[in-house]
Amino acid sequence: MLRMPAYVQARKLAGGAISYYWVRPKWASPPAMRHDRMCPVVSTALGADPAAAIPRADALNAAFKEWRLGAGRTELVPGSVRWLFDWYRKSERYTTKAWKTRKGYKVAMDGVEAMAMKIGIFGDRQAGAIDAPAADKLYARARAKHGERQGSYMMQVCRLVWNQAMRPGYSKATGVKANPFSGMGIKSTSGTGNRAATRAEYDAYRATARAMGKQSMATAAAICFEGCQRVYDAFGFEDPDKKVRGVMWRDYRPGERISLIQSKTGNLVKIPLVDSIDGEAVVLYPDLEEELGRMVRREDGGLIGEAYDVDYMAKLHRRIRKKAGLPSDLRFTGFRHGGITEIGDAGEDDVRAVSGHKTLDITAIYNKASEAKGRRIALKRREHVALITAGDTVEGDENEP
Incomplete structure (x- = not known):
């Protein structure tokens, strides 16, 4: 043998x-x-x-x-x-x-x-x-x-x-005189392997996490989806470079605003939670505030949620995803991706006021084609066509051919 x-x-x-x-x-x-x-x-x-x-x-x-x-x-x-x-x-x-x-x-x-x-x-x-x-x-x-x-x-x-x-x-x-790795047609990897979570998946995930007694996971999902935060900022994972991470209770004023620090860019994002329309207060992020309202607020104003490490969070995510019957390709990073994509689908191309990106070019990976955008574009185009057609009408002799 x-x-x-x-x-x-x-x-x-x-x-x-x-x-x-x-x-x-x-x-x-x-x-x-x-x-x-x-x-x-x-x-x-x-x-x-x-x-x-x-x-x-x-x-x-x-x-x-x-x-x-x-x-x-x-x-x-x-x-x-x-x-x-x-x-x-x-x-x-x-x-x-x-x-x-x-x-x-x-x-x-x-x-x-x-x-x-x-x-x-x-x-x-x-x-x-x-x-x-x-x-x-x-x-x-x-x-x-x-x-x-x-x-x-x-x-x-x-x-x-x-x-x-x-x-x-x-x-x-x-001893290197030339670069053999230039011009070899490397395919871009931006956004690949990380699909956007839908709102239905986001809702099902949060409900399952709550039912399993993992409120911190439901709240973190809301921070990523609604606040468009990166996973390591939502959980406050320890950073070897000692960057400040995490969403803090001291930066959350219920019914007013929440402040988020994007550790990657250092940008401070202040998200208003209410607006006034015709004299009536409108809650802008009801799901986020509902999840925060289910948490016990720390008196020291520290980290919102549990200080999980990366591996344990990943294990919890898999358990919740399987229990909810959600697809295996739903990664936790997909919640942020889904939130930013939803903003784009709503017709707003510049998401930096929420996402904290430094440049508009970076956000282009979230601005993807969809049927909803196709319908919106078609409606706006018909409005434009109707406007220019009306403007081209010539008033002349009614007998003129």
């Missing part, structure tokens, strides 16, 4: 053929860390040919062992891809970015390093010798292994690194 490398499984396919897979052990799955790194090696299909599967599995095992033991991390070969990534992470271009951005970049770099080649892994290749065809092949493999969104993001990070490495004054040290 053929002896395969560690972590390789043989599986029988529907037609009876055998295919091989390198399967990462569960204990190594994120957020597991070794030597300040999440495991860069993921479960990978090796194909049906044992002769081709074995060397690929050996390369994956070598990368997995290196992550587990931390072996060789201090012995970087100058000019290699791994060395170049380490060089970039020490630069001001990287260190001055927000913690969340740095984390995303590092995960992308680790994934690129660990990509298995015919011989060895991509991180061992000389960065300056990589050409456009090699970059295109890497992109195809990254999409196949990590999906379209993450694969595209990995290439975007590579493009940033190579752009910095080839600049005058740096290229002599890095």
